Amino acid sequence: MIKIAVVGCGQIAQRWLRVLTAHPKVSVTALVDTDLAAARRLHALGQVDAVTATTVHQALALANVEAIVNLTPPAAEPEMTRLGLTLGLHVLAEKPLTVRAAPAQALIAHAEQVGRRLMVMRNRAFDPGYSAFVRSVAGRGPLLAAGETFVQLRAPGFRTAHTALADLGVHAIEQARRLTDAPVIAVRCTEHPAAHLAPHAGLVTLLLEFADETVVSWRGGYAGPGLRTPANGRWSADTATGSATFDGQRQLRVGDEMVELEPAAPGYELCIGDMLAVLTGGSITPASVSATDHATSISVLEAATLSLSTGDRIQLAGTR
Known part of the structure; x- marks a missing residue:
């Protein structure tokens, strides 16, 4: 115990x-x-x-x-x-x-x-539905992918203006890194406050370039009901051999085929379960809760924060 x-x-x-x-x-x-x-x-x-x-x-x-x-x-x-x-x-x-x-x-x-x-x-990146989307494009060459995640928060809690990058963008970075085994080589980022909606509202954009020519674009932030998406975001990807889209919940389209995903426990339950399996059984830490792999995403987050402050495209030394 x-x-x-x-x-x-x-x-x-x-x-x-x-x-x-x-x-x-x-x-x-x-x-x-x-x-x-x-x-x-x-x-x-x-x-x-x-x-x-x-x-x-x-x-x-x-x-x-x-x-x-x-x-x-x-x-x-x-x-x-x-x-x-x-x-x-x-x-x-x-x-x-x-x-x-x-x-x-x-x-x-x-x-x-x-x-x-x-x-x-690391619940968003390893959510069962998003994992199915990852599998649908795995090994199909460089991707051109896009995602969006908007959350409606009635109260900001600990959040203040310009925190959407660290709070939501880090999820997007973790999700994007799952789409390819190649390292991130460059990042661009912008964030714009939307105080007319709420003091903590804002819009973030991220553009991640990978060493295998994969490019992932993401936008998200705290907004109102008009932009709100499922918590996992909505994602789509094109490859040289086909395409896939994920609605953030249970619908996955691969090419012309629509797949209704089986109901599954949410990602946070699986991640907590993985943590507890490690603690109670001494097993090797899985990627879903790995601090070491998460630290790589933090490197990308830090570069995105620098891009946010300078307006520049920030190159990374093959972060993987």
């Missing part, structure tokens, strides 16, 4: 808690938030036999904890990940692990040094 503390008790914690408490080899022993009321609300909703605390140190003093789920806001997440590892705990983190490559690599090295697992949620 692996004993886990959930650190950060906002809305997304409810999703994690449902999956954690359903696992026969997991016990949630602590709920941690700087706002103790938030931890107590989650405790009441989840109906778990767990202590509530305002710090990880306090939780460790009150309960047996072997791993933490790090759901703190992006600005605090890297330091919480480091603290968890330093305290000898495994860390299951939400994306992005960091927004720059060097700190991500440092955290991965730290996990190796202390002999603890560090895994990252």
Whole structure:
């Protein structure tokens, strides 16, 4: 039985808690938030036999904890990940692990040094429906692909203006990288605020160039109901030998054939399941939760952020 503390008790914690408490080899022993009321609300909703605390140190003093789920806001997440590892705990983190490559690599090295697992949620890239789309174009040569992901948020939460790149764009980068084994060699990015819709609203565009001549264009952001897409986004791709489209839910068209995908658990359930399989069975960390592969996406994200600030096309040294 692996004993886990959930650190950060906002809305997304409810999703994690449902999956954690359903696992026969997991016990949630602590709920941690700087706002103790938030931890107590989650405790009441989840109906778990767990202590509530305002710090990880306090939780460790009150309960047996072997791993933490790090759901703190992006600005605090890297330091919480480091603290968890330093305290000898495994860390299951939400994306992005960091927004720059060097700190991500440092955290991965730290996990190796202390002999603890560090895994990252990569649910959009490894969602079953999107994976079917990836398989439909696999091995068919260079792709010309496009995607769009728009989310309607009534309240920004931790988000402020110009955060759509790190919050949504990192998903798009992870999804685009799954379309080819070739490395990213260049990126362009723009982001425009849309304060007339909401303080946190905006539009991001990404153009990723790969070493095999694959080009992926993506646009997305926080907007209203008119632009809203499924959470996985909508994707399409052309190759020299055919095309494919994915509606972000259950419809996949390959050439002229429409395929209705079988119902499947959402990507986040599969990713959490993979993390727990690693912790309870000691298996090799799969790509769906790999911090090392995620750090490569962070390198692309960092280049996109630089492009955003300079307006330039940023070249990468064959990031893969």
